[in-house]
Amino acid sequence: MNTGPAEGPGKRSGLRLAILAGAGEYPAHVARNARAAGAEVYVAALSGAANIADFPGCDAQEYRLGQLGRLLDALKRREVTDIVMIGALPRPSFGALAPELSTLKYLPHFARAFQGGDDHLLRGVVSFFEGQGFRVGSPAEMAPEIVAPLGALGRTVPASVARDALLRGFDLLAALSPFDIGQGAVIADHRVIAVEAAEGTDAMLERVATLVRAGRLKLGKGDGVLVKAPKHGQDLRVDMPAIGPDTVARVAEAGLAGIAVRAGGVLVGDRARLAAQADAAGIFIEGVS
Amino acid sequence: MNTGPAEGPGKRSGLRLAILAGAGEYPAHVARNARAAGAEVYVAALSGAANIADFPGCDAQEYRLGQLGRLLDALKRREVTDIVMIGALPRPSFGALAPELSTLKYLPHFARAFQGGDDHLLRGVVSFFEGQGFRVGSPAEMAPEIVAPLGALGRTVPASVARDALLRGFDLLAALSPFDIGQGAVIADHRVIAVEAAEGTDAMLERVATLVRAGRLKLGKGDGVLVKAPKHGQDLRVDMPAIGPDTVARVAEAGLAGIAVRAGGVLVGDRARLAAQADAAGIFIEGVS
Numbered sequence: 001m002n003t004g005p006a007e008g009p010g011k012r013s014g015l016r017l018a019i020l021a022g023a024g025e026y027p028a029h030v031a032r033n034a035r036a037a038g039a040e041v042y043v044a045a046l047s048g049a050a051n052i053a054d055f056p057g058c059d060a061q062e063y064r065l066g067q068l069g070r071l072l073d074a075l076k077r078r079e080v081t082d083i084v085m086i087g088a089l090p091r092p093s094f095g096a097l098a099p100e101l102s103t104l105k106y107l108p109h110f111a112r113a114f115q116g117g118d119d120h121l122l123r124g125v126v127s128f129f130e131g132q133g134f135r136v137g138s139p140a141e142m143a144p145e146i147v148a149p150l151g152a153l154g155r156t157v158p159a160s161v162a163r164d165a166l167l168r169g170f171d172l173l174a175a176l177s178p179f180d181i182g183q184g185a186v187i188a189d190h191r192v193i194a195v196e197a198a199e200g201t202d203a204m205l206e207r208v209a210t211l212v213r214a215g216r217l218k219l220g221k222g223d224g225v226l227v228k229a230p231k232h233g234q235d236l237r238v239d240m241p242a243i244g245p246d247t248v249a250r251v252a253e254a255g256l257a258g259i260a261v262r263a264g265g266v267l268v269g270d271r272a273r274l275a276a277q278a279d280a281a282g283i284f285i286e287g288v289s
Numbered sequence: 290m291n292t293g294p295a296e297g298p299g300k301r302s303g304l305r306l307a308i309l310a311g312a313g314e315y316p317a318h319v320a321r322n323a324r325a326a327g328a329e330v331y332v333a334a335l336s337g338a339a340n341i342a343d344f345p346g347c348d349a350q351e352y353r354l355g356q357l358g359r360l361l362d363a364l365k366r367r368e369v370t371d372i373v374m375i376g377a378l379p380r381p382s383f384g385a386l387a388p389e390l391s392t393l394k395y396l397p398h399f400a401r402a403f404q405g406g407d408d409h410l411l412r413g414v415v416s417f418f419e420g421q422g423f424r425v426g427s428p429a430e431m432a433p434e435i436v437a438p439l440g441a442l443g444r445t446v447p448a449s450v451a452r453d454a455l456l457r458g459f460d461l462l463a464a465l466s467p468f469d470i471g472q473g474a475v476i477a478d479h480r481v482i483a484v485e486a487a488e489g490t491d492a493m494l495e496r497v498a499t500l501v502r503a504g505r506l507k508l509g510k511g512d513g514v515l516v517k518a519p520k521h522g523q524d525l526r527v528d529m530p531a532i533g534p535d536t537v538a539r540v541a542e543a544g545l546a547g548i549a550v551r552a553g554g555v556l557v558g559d560r561a562r563l564a565a566q567a568d569a570a571g572i573f574i575e576g577v578s
Contacts, residue, residue, distance in 0.1 A: 172465075175465065178464070179460075179464065179481050180480060180481065181480075181481045191470075193487045194486045195484035195485075197481050197483045198482045198505065198506060207488055216487065
C-alpha cells in the first residue's frame, strides 16, 4: 500500500491502478474491490481471454499481446502508478505475438523470458513493467477476500485419511518446487495418483476421473484430495494458483473427498459461493498453513 | 548367481527357476535366456496378462492371483529354488482376488501390502516368496541383454537441447523418488511438460501428444525427451521400469526427440529390434549412467 490513508473505505483513494486482466472472474473481483476502496481503475483486458463487458463502469480497453507499446502509452497517459496482473492466460507463443511497430523495441526483453518455465516468463513480465516505472502489486493485496483462508471454507472437514493424504501432497509439491512445476497433485488410496505439469489442473482431474471410471483407482469413503499450493519462491503477485467453481465440480465428479490449499497462497474467488457449492457437493475445501 | 559353474553356456545348469509371468514380451525373453543357459524353467503365467502359448517348449501353467496356494504347491513339487517376476501387471484390487481355499491362509500377509504404493505391494510379494524359502532374483541377472546399456542404443544421439532436458528430467525423477512415483517424465521447451503417476507412461505420452496437437507445446528441432529411471531404492528384482516398441512409437508420435533411460536400470527387451525401430523413427534412446 503506497498511497492514501491506511484504514477503512477509501483507503485506496488516489491510487491509479491498472488491472491487466486475463480470463475468469478474478479480474472483475479485483476491479470491484479496488474501486470500492477508492482507487481509480483502468482495465486492460487481454484479447481472447477477458471481456471489457465484465467490468461495468470501469475505464476498460482490449489489447492483444502484441500491443504492448500501445498499452504502455495508455498507462502513462492515465498516470497509472500500480499494476495488478490477474486471470488465466493461455501460455503465449513468441511467434504469435504479432507485435505492432510500437511494441517491437520491447521484444528483446521478452525473447529471453520465453526460454524457460512459466515462472521465468512471468518474472520477465514483472521485471518489464517495473523497469518502466510501475509498481507491480498482488491481487491478494487489492482484494484479500479472494484468497483461501485458514481452515475449512465450508461445513465439510477432511477425515483423517484425507488429512494424511493432503500432508503428503504438500510435501510432494514442495519437492517439485525447484522444477518450476508443482502447483497441483492428487493423492488417494495411500499413493500419489496424479501430478500436474503443463496440462493444468482441469486435465489432471479429468485423468483421475478416468482412472476411477476404469476401475484403476478405488476411492474409500472420505479419501482422495486435490492439493494446490504455490511453489517456494513463486511470485504471488503474478502467479498465484487458483481454484474456482470448475475445480469444485471436477473434484466432485472425480469422486475425491476434497481440496486442500495453502492458506493465503491460493485464489478462491467468491468465498461464500465456493463454500456453498462445496457444501452442496459434500466436499471439503481446507486452507492449510 | 547361486548355482552352477560361473562361465559360458550351461552356467545355469541345475538351476530350477520359476518365472512368474505378466504381460508383454519380457517374460518370454527371460525364459529363452534362462533355458539357453541351462536352467530348468517353469512358467506361471498370470491369467489375463500372460499366455502359455508364448512359452513354447516350457513347462507352463496359467494361474489367477487367487490361486497362490496352488502355485506354491506346484513350485514345491518341482523343487523350484529361484523365482523371477517379470512382465506388466494391472494393479490388482484386493477384493477381486477371488482366493481359492488353499490361498486364504496367505491373505493376511497381502492385506497389509495392499495399503500403499506399488513399491509397497511388490515388496510384500517379494517378502512373501522369500518367507516361503525361495530366492527372488532379478530378470536382468537372468537376461542381462534385455536391460538398457550405457550410451546410444541406435544411431541417433541427443542434441545438446535434449541433453540438458534429460539431465533435468533425471533430477526431477530423483526428487520424486521418496513419494513412490517418479519413473517417467517428459521435458521439452525448457520445462517439465508431464510427470507420470498412476496413469502410466503410455497415457502420459498421449497427453503430451495432445498438448502438441493443441498448440500448447511447441517442439523445436531435437527437443523433447521422455526420461525413465528406477526410483532410489526401487527393488529392481520385481519393479524395473521398462520401455518397448510401444514406447518408441508413442514418443515418435508425440514428436519428441528421444528417450533417456538409466543404464542398467530400465528394461528394453530386444535391443537390436528397438534400436532399428528408433533409427527408423529418427529418435534417440540414450542410456545414461
